[in-house]
Amino acid sequence: MIQVESIVIKEFRGIRDLTLTFKGKNFAICGPNGTGKSGVVDALEFALTGNVSRLSGEGRGDVSVKEHGPHVDSRNAPDKALVTLTVFIPSLNKRATIERSVKAPSVPTVTPNEPDVVSVLKQLQDHPEFVLSRRELIRYVLASPGKRAEEVQALLRLAQVEQVRARLQKIANACERSAGQLAPTVNEAKESLLRALGIAKFGKQEVLAAANTQRAVLGLLALPELTETTSFKDGLATVALAAESRIPKKQALADIKSASEALDELKSADTAALIVKIAAELRVLANDPAFAADVNRESFLKTGLSFVEADVCPFCDDKWNPAALRKHVQEKLNHLKEVAERRKVAEGTLLPVVTLLTKVRGLLDTILRYAALAAPPIAVDSLKNYRGTIDRVHARLMAFIPLPESLAALGEISGASRAVLDVMVAVENVVAALPEPTHEHAARDALNTAQERLDRYRNEARKYKLAVEKAALTRKVSEVYTTASDEVLKDIYVVVEEAFAGLYRLVNKDDEAEFDAKLVPSLGKLGFDVDFYGRGHFPPGAYHSEGHQDGMGLCLYLALMRHLLGSGFTIAVLDDVLMSVDSGHRREVCRLLKAEFPSTQFILTTHDPIWLKHMQTEGLIASRSLAHFRSWDVTHGPINWDDADVWKEIDDDLANNDISSAAGRLRRYLEYLSGEFCHRLRARVEFRGDAQHDLGDLLPSAVGRLNELFRKAKAAAQSWQQINKLGKIEEVATAFEVVASASNVEQWQINKAVHFNVWATLAINDFRPVVTAFQALLDGFRCKACHGSFMFVRGGDGGSSLRCDCGEINMNLDKKPSQPRT
Secondary structure, rough: OEEEEEEEEEEOOEEEEEEEEEEOEEEEEEOOOOHHHHHHHHHHHHHHHHHHHHHHOOOOOOHHHHOOOEEEEHOOOOHHEEEEEEEEEEEOOEEEEEEEOOOOOOEEEEEOHHHHHHHHHHHHHHHHHHHEEEEHHHHHOOOOOOHHHHHHHOOOOOHHHHHHHHHHHHHHHHHHHHHHHHHHHHHHHHHHHHHHOOOOOOOHHHHHHHHHHHHHHHHOOOOOOOOOOOOOOOHHHOOOOOOOOOOOHHHHHHHHHHHHHHHHHHHHHHHHHHHHHHHHHHHHHHOHHHHHHHHHHHHHHHHOOOOOOOOOOOOOOOOOOHHHHHHHHHHHHHHHHHHHHHHHHHHHHHHHHHHHHHHHHHHHHHHHHHHOOOOOOOOOOHHHHHHHHHHHHHHHHOEEEEHHHHHHHHHHHHOOOOHHHHHHHHHHHHHHHHOOOOOHHHHHHHHHHHHHHHHHHHHHHHHHHHHHHHHHHHHHHHHHHHHHHHHHHHHHHHHHHHHHHHHHHHHOOOOOOOOEEEEEEEOOEEEEEEEOOOOOOOOOHHHHHHHHHHHHHHHHHHHHHHHHHHOOOOOEEEOOOOOOOOHOOOHHHHHHHHOOOOOOOEEEEEEEEEHHHHHHHOOOOOOOOOOOOOOOOOOOEEOOOOOHHHHHHHHHHOOOHHHHHHHHHHHHHHHHHHHHHHHOOOOOOOOOOOOOHHHHHHHHHHHHHHHHHHHHHHHHHOOHHHHHHHHHHHHHHHHHHHHHHHHHHHOOOHHHHHHHHHHHHOOOOHHHHHHHHHHHHHHEEEOOOOOEEEEEEEEEOEEEEEEEOOOOOOOEEOOOOOOOOO
């Protein structure tokens, strides 16, 4: 991919104007919380992807890159919010610049705008996980198995596997739900057929025997078998019978009796109790704002997903890549799996009521047909209205959402009114008054009605069978895909878990040298258990400390990135991800990054100066490859510990006759650099439990230590009779003695008048020489060629030296061994 050489940030987030030079090397940004470190991370991510994860995603509300990417004072001028990166592309051996503004985040200016360069940058845009913050890091470790699977698969570019699995599962669930909704209709059609044949048991032999009994009355041949094409009415047209009533009396009375029984069941105490129980369960769900909102959201997202066609969102008209939008919506749907499961259970509780309503609806339709055949006609308005109520309630319960409407529908279920029952009685009286049919007429009516209901049953059964087969097929496809994808993922996770465990062992070799881990995929989930000192495998949060969890998160992230990108893993931005790693393992983490990922450029932020020291000591970052923010304000943005900045600010204070501010600024800068000098020179500083050392502790120790090292260097040169080197050492040492003496640092312990506590009371002309003296003193700690401060180096062979970064200063500190006497 790429390595970053420099970044220029203007009017972006909390930064007004900042330039950092990385030179394609590891780089650290240190500073207290709130000094702008994460603003640099946001700028890097924005320049490379056009997005800022901190300002997008779940739970961000009204916060967005478009609205809140520019500096607050430039919020109405998004064109001024610019980030420019200069990058090197190792695979192409080319340099390129990327400039992106908040006004048009999706349209970067790339120079050179060549296809191979654009392709590499596009690949990086597709891998925004090169930026890692602790809130993202911990998701891999402490997340639920389902959430971890999503995060890890997204990182490995396997999110589509999970999306397909979820989609197949949703299709299977929908087919099963559809089949389940057809079942009551099939049962109602079957019961209607049994009433027409006058039998209680449903089976081919029983149905065929009942039909042949009626055919025998009419002198028709018995049907040999019941097939899909068998008709009870075969040969019936040849039977000549006188016309009779259009209402089959015997069948009509049976249907009216069944309708009365179904209405009695609907108003029974058992049904009322069942409705009360179901309503209570639905009310719990309806009163859960999260469930209600998520059910509605799931329905909305599913509907919206079907409208995604062009490169704009069908709802807000924002520009989107259609594939990215579908993925975005599908990820939201995946988060609603638990809601879908709860909905499925709730719909199951409604099934007995829905089945009963289906039965009542079918029987009422039959009664209405008989009423229409009566002479004179029967007024059936009340029955029609009741039938409409049943139909409306049935439809609402089948739809399930919105839940308040389902609850209202349950409340509408009631027994038939007096007017409805009167219609039933009127129809029954008309039917009962019909003359008794002859055996032949009754047989003909039975066969006609049975055939009509057989046809209906066959049609409903056919639809149900197809739905069941479809549900079984889609479930099988879902299960096969899940099993196959889990097997493939298992092979990938075996490689990743071995790499992860190996990295973690390198960091914790002192106490967990036998550590191993298990990544176990199953049904769209990813289990993650780790060894705990040989006592078994447990989730990381069970026994391991927060520091160990952070270490695990980093190691798992690195293992995943290495597996995903291989040699293309050339950049990683780690935003305060290791803040809780215990001090005993910080050096090991630095060594791990340096040794295991030599081709990866790490850009790290930390608020802990001790971390910064470890990075420098272990060689993870070079002495000048850092930015140290000392403060931030809304007007200027981050303020760096930089010579030019500090001396200019002090000059500005003096120009304004603000001696107090100039003195405070000089003191804080001296404290900062004195600590750096003590660290690099390995100076002895009085121990403090709170590690809060002031200038009086640090600067005299640094001066004394450098003088001590100069003396050792002179003694060593003399012992080796290196006259030329001795002269150079004496020149540098003498120059330092002069500036140290001018600053009076050596006298602080005995002369309080020169201590910084009284600086604020000095006049400008008295204080300006103090500033000049300390500028010269600080320069005395640095090489004039590279401007890097001197450092004490102990070699692997036990030798030691005083050096600078460029090697211009390289003073041996070890005397020549004494020659044995002969």
